[in-house]
Amino acid sequence: MTDSTSLGDERAKVGELGREMLAQELTKGTGGNVSVRSDDRFAISPSGVPYEDVTAESVPVVDLDGERLEGDLxxxxxxxxxxxxxxxxxxxxAIIHTHSPYASTFASLNEPIPASHYLIAYAGTEIPVAGYEPPGTTALGELAMNTMGDNHDAVLLKNHGVITVGTTGADALDVALMVEYCARIHYQAINVGEPAILPDEAVEDLRKMFKTDYGQQ
Ligand SMILES: [Zn+2]
Structure with missing residues (x-):
């Protein structure tokens, strides 16, 4: 029913996104992970393999219960x-999980990142923090999902890192980059003074604009 070439594009994309995460300094070594969905399956980074060594064939494909369907790793x-x-x-x-340093700083402080820079609109009106559950558990996923809800595209994981989502891998990576940028600006701002925070309505308007006007349609 499945063959070794199924989800070929999604599997190749997982390797590309991982290498881009490294190049953009969103992660180090084998940290973080990336997945790209096709209907009721998704391709996800293999455990513990350096991103430069990830080939399309080496990327596992799993179902929506996380059970492996394809790939040896x-x-x-x-x-x-x-x-x-x-x-x-x-x-x-697509989903990207990083331990990018500025965003992870706020995750360790258990502090959401507010709208001190307009680019936060890529992610939501703020970037909330999900409480702590151990890495690798379904409980962590449920906590992250419940905190992110339907209206945010990013969430911090307390004492851990960041999750971002997008319609495509490129979208999820853009959100991950914006989250780290906004975290850095907010960190700098609170170290110098008291940042002005944009009202939710202003960020909602930007969010609609980014979703409709900024595409290449
Ligand atoms: Zn992690």
């Missing part, structure tokens, strides 16, 4: 978290 230990989000959000086609 073990899928990322965060597969249960990715599976929960895909089950709950039909609009999500």
């Amino acid at each position: 073990k899928p990322s230990n965060e597969t249960p978290m990715h599976a929960v989000i895909y089950r709950e959000r039909d609009d999500v086609g």
